[in-house]
Amino acid sequence: MKLATWNVEWFDRLFRDDGTLDATGERSARYQVSKARQLEAIATVLRSVDADAILVIEAPDASLRRSARVALEEFAGWAGLRTRSAILGFENDTRQEIALLYDPGQVMARHDPGESDDAPRFDRVFGFDLDQDLRADKLVWSKPPLELALDTAAGPLHLIGVHAKSKGTRGTDGAEALKISILNRRKQLAQCIWLRRRVDQRLVEGARLIVAGDFNDGPGLDRFEALFGRSGVEIVLGDGNAALHDPHAQPARLGAAIPTTARFWDNANKRYLNALLDFAMVSPDLVPGATWRILHPYDDPDAVADPVLQRALLDASDHFPVILDLPDRPAAP
Structure with a gap:
């Protein structure tokens, strides 16, 4: 069973209000890429991935x-x-x-939100002291995680799709930027604590769990991690017997070669920056036989060997797909 998670940059802008494709020469959200070209690039990538299910982050608007x-x-x-x-x-x-997005011949999916005393449902409010003033702040998800029960060739699975809060300051600089960055980091960590509590609940229930998506964070990603002790990704991963696993989600070492899932233009320094933001974490019982792959245009050998796929990955989004393969369960005798 193959599942992919992919943040498709501003997918919504490629559709008209009636859901039809806006495949025109008008500029898309991608720099110097038309809507028609971005749509074709997304299609090329997804045909190459050929997953049974694709978790789409930044999917088109629902309203x-x-x-x-x-x-x-x-x-x-x-x-x-x-x-x-x-x-x-x-x-x-x-x-x-x-x-x-899923193949109905291979996957059955239903919305399966959960809640507990420790972890409210993701469309509700979570009380958490963000600024250590001994008062609980009211936290909400701007993009509530997607909880699905899946029936697949790998057996029953529970999927939590995530798009965690960005820590960006949107052009602010100086002392104000530092203040906003710290507040955003606190909010992002609180979201991850909320998410980890949901993970713990599902594991107690015996779920075979996948937690995937764009965490806007990763071990060693920024200087604020030292301030708060660990990254949001490490909080969600957890530790001990209940730890989730993604081989890419290891704390970064200075100077070490690390995988990346996103590529951004740094206008201030006129260069591209790479970051590890996207993950497909699994519960311990799913680790045996599982394989992970990041379809990066310059690091994945298939993409490097295929100029059309490589160009499509660069045109389609500022993130690249993370692909998780799980072994199928043997059929019952």
Whole structure:
């Protein structure tokens, strides 16, 4: 069973309100890339990945005027993908949904949100002291994680799709930027604590668990990690017998070669920056036989050997797919 997670940059801007594709020469959100070219690039990448299910981060908008499901299924038909069915959980108002595109011949999916005393449902409010003033701040997810129960060839799975808070300061500089960065880091860590509590609940229930998506964080990613002790990714991974696993999510060592899943233009220094932001974590019982791959245009050998795929990865998004392969369960005698 193959599952991929991919943040498709501003996928929503490639559709009209009725869900049809806006495959025109108009500029997309990608620098010097038209909407038609970005759509074709996304299709090329997904045809190459050929997953049974694709967790789409920054999926098209779901609102009174727009349907993410209609848009994604329209795209799948146009692109010739076997992942022709789409499902969402709690909608948000950011125009960047979390959705699953899946092959209905291989996967059955249903929305399966959970909650407990320690971890409210993801569309609700979490009380957490962000600024250490001994008062609980009210935290909400701008993009509530997507919880799905999946029936697959690998057996029953529980998937939590994540798009955690960005820690960016959006052009602010100086002391104000530092203040915002620390506050955003606190909010991101609180989201990850909330998420880890949900993970613990699901593991107690006996779920075979996948937690995947864009965490906007990673071990050793920025200087604020030292201030708070560990990254949000490490909080979600956990430790001991209940630890989740992703081989890429190891603390970075200075000077060490590390995998990356995103590539951004740094306008201040006129160069590209690489970052490890996207993960596919699994519970201990899913580790045996599992394999992981990042389809990076310059690091993945298949992408390097295929100029068309390499160009498509660069045109499609500022993130690259993370692919998780799980062994199928033997059929019952």
